[in-house]
Amino acid sequence: MTENNKQEHQSEEAAQENASTETTTKQALPVQPKGKTTSTLAVSPSIVSPVASVSLVLSIAALAASGWLYYQTTQSSFPSDIQQLSIQQANLSNQLQTQKLSQSALSQLAGQIKTAEHTIQLQNAQLLTHQEQQAKQSDKLLSLESKLNRLNNTTKEDWKLAEAEYLIRLANQRLLLESDSSGAEALLTSADNILNELEDPIFFATRKALAKDIQALKSTSQFDVVGYYLQLSALYDNVAILPQREPSKEWQKTTEQEESPDSAITTTEKVTTTLVNLWQSIRSLVVINYNHKPIKALLPPAEYQELVTGLQLQLDVAEVALVKGETIIYQKALSRVATAVTEHFDTQAQSVISFLGSLTALQQIDPSPELPLPRESLVAMKALMKDWNNRAEKNHTSELEATAVDTVPITIPEKTRVEETVLPEAENVTIPDAITGDKA
Numbered sequence: 001m002t003e004n005n006k007q008e009h010q011s012e013e014a015a016q017e018n019a020s021t022e023t024t025t026k027q028a029l030p031v032q033p034k035g036k037t038t039s040t041l042a043v044s045p046s047i048v049s050p051v052a053s054v055s056l057v058l059s060i061a062a063l064a065a066s067g068w069l070y071y072q073t074t075q076s077s078f079p080s081d082i083q084q085l086s087i088q089q090a091n092l093s094n095q096l097q098t099q100k101l102s103q104s105a106l107s108q109l110a111g112q113i114k115t116a117e118h119t120i121q122l123q124n125a126q127l128l129t130h131q132e133q134q135a136k137q138s139d140k141l142l143s144l145e146s147k148l149n150r151l152n153n154t155t156k157e158d159w160k161l162a163e164a165e166y167l168i169r170l171a172n173q174r175l176l177l178e179s180d181s182s183g184a185e186a187l188l189t190s191a192d193n194i195l196n197e198l199e200d201p202i203f204f205a206t207r208k209a210l211a212k213d214i215q216a217l218k219s220t221s222q223f224d225v226v227g228y229y230l231q232l233s234a235l236y237d238n239v240a241i242l243p244q245r246e247p248s249k250e251w252q253k254t255t256e257q258e259e260s261p262d263s264a265i266t267t268t269e270k271v272t273t274t275l276v277n278l279w280q281s282i283r284s285l286v287v288i289n290y291n292h293k294p295i296k297a298l299l300p301p302a303e304y305q306e307l308v309t310g311l312q313l314q315l316d317v318a319e320v321a322l323v324k325g326e327t328i329i330y331q332k333a334l335s336r337v338a339t340a341v342t343e344h345f346d347t348q349a350q351s352v353i354s355f356l357g358s359l360t361a362l363q364q365i366d367p368s369p370e371l372p373l374p375r376e377s378l379v380a381m382k383a384l385m386k387d388w389n390n391r392a393e394k395n396h397t398s399e400l401e402a403t404a405v406d407t408v409p410i411t412i413p414e415k416t417r418v419e420e421t422v423l424p425e426a427e428n429v430t431i432p433d434a435i436t437g438d439k440a
Contacts, residue, residue: 160194161388165381167191168210172378175371179225179325185217188374191381202387206380213374223369228362229319235337235358236315239308242345242352244298299344307344311337318362325368334363 171187174180192210195203299307314333321330338359345352 157198157200158388160198161385164191164194165385167194168374168378168381171374175373179223179369179371181217181220181371182222184374185214188214188217188377191377203384206377206384209376209380210374213372213377216372217374220369220371223371225322228322228365231358231362232315232319232322235355235362236312236319238351238355239311239315242341242355243349244304244344245346307340311340322365322367327367330367331363334359338363 167187168191171184171191174184174187188210192207192214195207195210314337318330318333318337321327321333338356341352341356341359347353347356
């Protein structure tokens with residue numbers, strides 16, 4: 001915009017100079033009358049030619065001066081324009097840099113705000129957890145205080161009730177872990193005797209539940225785990241002395257049944273018997289099994305020892321299953337023992353017969369009999385302890401109230417009373433600026 005204005009200004013100056021030169025040339029020429037113009041022009045051609053040349057020279061000089069002035073003005077304005085543009089560019093670059101810095105600062109502030117919010121959330125969560133822990137600790141302290149108060153205020157009846165509750169719990173454990181109904185019955189009877197000694201009507205429901213559980217235990221059959229375990233251990237020891245089944249004995253039994261002794265034997269009969277014996281001795285070289293069953297040979301010593309060890313191992317498994325109350329494992333172990341003894345040992349021997357009889361009797365036993373649990377007595381005892389503790393707390397609070405009424409009130413001096421009334425309102429007192437260091 002500035003260059004265009006300068007060019008227009010210079011063109012206007014050149015036009016003014018041309019107009020001034022024309023006016024000067026007109027003034028230099030003489031004024032003649034209108035009627036004689038043609039004659040003057042025709043008369044003085046020598047005067048017109050120098051004036052025109054002078055005016056032409058002046059116009060050329062004016063044009064050259066105006067061009068030179070225009071050139072000077074344009075050349076002088078370029079450095080200033082370039083300087084202004086460089087200044088503007090520097091300003092723009094500074095503004096851009098400041099904007100970038102402000103944007104980076106804003107992004108940093110946004111990140112700091114996010115981190116601050118995250119830390120605030122974490123601190124709030126920690127504060128909540130601390131509050132919960134503090135609440136739990138306060139509850140524990142209250143429970144401990146109540147327990148301490150109970151211990152401080154315990155009586156002989158409290159200890160008796162605690163002993164009865166312990167006996168009932170022990171009876172439950174005895175039935176669950178050992179299936180000892182007689183021991184559980186004795187423990188419940190002892191707990192009932194303790195409640196009977198206290199002679200309080202509040203124990204009526206608990207004693208009724210105890211009597212019901214004791215009667216249920218008496219109606220069940222006794223399960224002697226120790227006795228059955230000892231029987232299995234005796235069978236374990238007898239396995240090593242059981243006789244094996246021999247094929248020769250079976251053949252001798254069949255031959256002895258065919259032979260019948262005769263008292264009166266003649267000579268002819270002797271001859272016949274001799275021939276028969278000879279024939280039988282010849283026949284004994286070949287044994288014929290008429291029962292169509294294969295006769296098993298005696299086991300070698302190593303296999304016999306393995307058989308005895310396997311039977312003893314199965315009896316050990318049956319003992320463990322009996323103690324733990326595993327019915328299926330117990331029955332399977334005893335059935336394996338019975339099958340092996342029947343197959344490899346002499347079932348006609350008295351020791352094997354007694355062994356199989358004892359084994360069959362043990363197979364009829366259920367290692368995990370259903371026993372009634374004294375649940376009702378335990379629930380009733382818990383309710384009794386709760387009612388008993390509530391009554392003790394009520395008695396304790398009533399005693400404290402009675403002692404508070406009986407105590408003499410203490411008179412407080414007036415100064416201390418004034419201080420007590422002023423201290424709660426100390427938050428509303430205005431503190432001078434000289435003390436706090438604040439300036440108005």
